[in-house]
Amino acid sequence: xxxxxxxxxxxxxxxxxxxxxxxxxxxxxxxxxxxxxxxxxxxxxxxxxxxxxxxxxxxxxxxxxxxxxxxxxxxxxxxxxxxxxxxxxxxxxxxxxxxxxxxxxxxxxxxxxxxxxxxxxxxxxxxxxxxxxxxxxxxx
Amino acid sequence: xxxxxxxxxxxxxxxxxxxxxxxxxxxxxxxxxxxxxxxxxxxxxxxxxxxxxxxxxxxxxxxxxxxxxxxxxxxxxxxxxxxxxxxxxxxxxxxxxxxxxxxxxx
Numbered sequence: 001x002x003x004x005x006x007x008x009x010x011x012x013x014x015x016x017x018x019x020x021x022x023x024x025x026x027x028x029x030x031x032x033x034x035x036x037x038x039x040x041x042x043x044x045x046x047x048x049x050x051x052x053x054x055x056x057x058x059x060x061x062x063x064x065x066x067x068x069x070x071x072x073x074x075x076x077x078x079x080x081x082x083x084x085x086x087x088x089x090x091x092x093x094x095x096x097x098x099x100x101x102x103x104x105x106x107x108x109x110x111x112x113x114x115x116x117x118x119x120x121x122x123x124x125x126x127x128x129x130x131x132x133x134x135x136x137x138x139x140x
Numbered sequence: 141x142x143x144x145x146x147x148x149x150x151x152x153x154x155x156x157x158x159x160x161x162x163x164x165x166x167x168x169x170x171x172x173x174x175x176x177x178x179x180x181x182x183x184x185x186x187x188x189x190x191x192x193x194x195x196x197x198x199x200x201x202x203x204x205x206x207x208x209x210x211x212x213x214x215x216x217x218x219x220x221x222x223x224x225x226x227x228x229x230x231x232x233x234x235x236x237x238x239x240x241x242x243x244x245x246x
Contacts, residue, residue: 039148046155049186053159056166056182062174065166069182080152080189084196087145093201100192100208104185107215111181118222119174 038083045079048072061127062119070112077104149197156190173225177218184214 055068167179195203
């Protein structure tokens with residue numbers, strides 16, 4: 001097992017040394033990979049944000065709108081902030097973006113939960129088909 | 141591809157502006173108070189993202205501090221508005237309210 005891992009590591013090292021000796025610019029390849037990952041992450045985050053917005057506009061009911069907005073906003077924000085973190089070359093900027101991502105990750109689901117709980121306590125009823133909404137008297 | 145990156149960021153800000161404008165329609169025409177609160181909260185999240193991306197475009201990362209402040213303020217504003225419309229006052233002690241069911245709030 002250890003011998004296999006050592007063999008793989010030595011082979012990878014040999015490949016890297018060979019490419020560097022052959023005149024290939026490894027830094028350019030890494031920068032290209034960073035840009036590709038940035039674009040993929042940014043596009044994914046924008047897709048999630050737009051999907052949540054369309055869901056908030058199109059869905060028929062308050063709770064379904066909450067469901068559309070609550071999750072996609074969190075994931076989309078994290079993906080976009082991750083893309084920005086990859087693009088920044090200053091560690092202070094990366095630390096600030098990490099703080100923004102952490103606070104959004106904590107506060108966005110909490111706010112969603114608070115809004116849902118307040119609406120439920122205020123008597124907002126979901127639109128259901130065959131199923132009935134659980135009554136307030138059952139859980140209090 | 142490094143030269144292309146500001147334009148990609150610009151496209152991202154345009155997407156975010158479109159999403160914010162679409163969220164404004166729900167904010168204006170939402171049937172209930174909670175729809176509007178949800179729209180405000182989501183609008184605030186998109187504003188934070190817009191600020192972060194915009195600071196990268198103009199290459200001045202100081203604005204990320206403002207984005208951080210806005211994220212915290214957005215959450216506190218949502219909770220405060222919820223509490224106000226629930227109890228019609230902001231100075232209510234939630235722990236000792238006779239009607240508040242503490243075990244359900246946790």
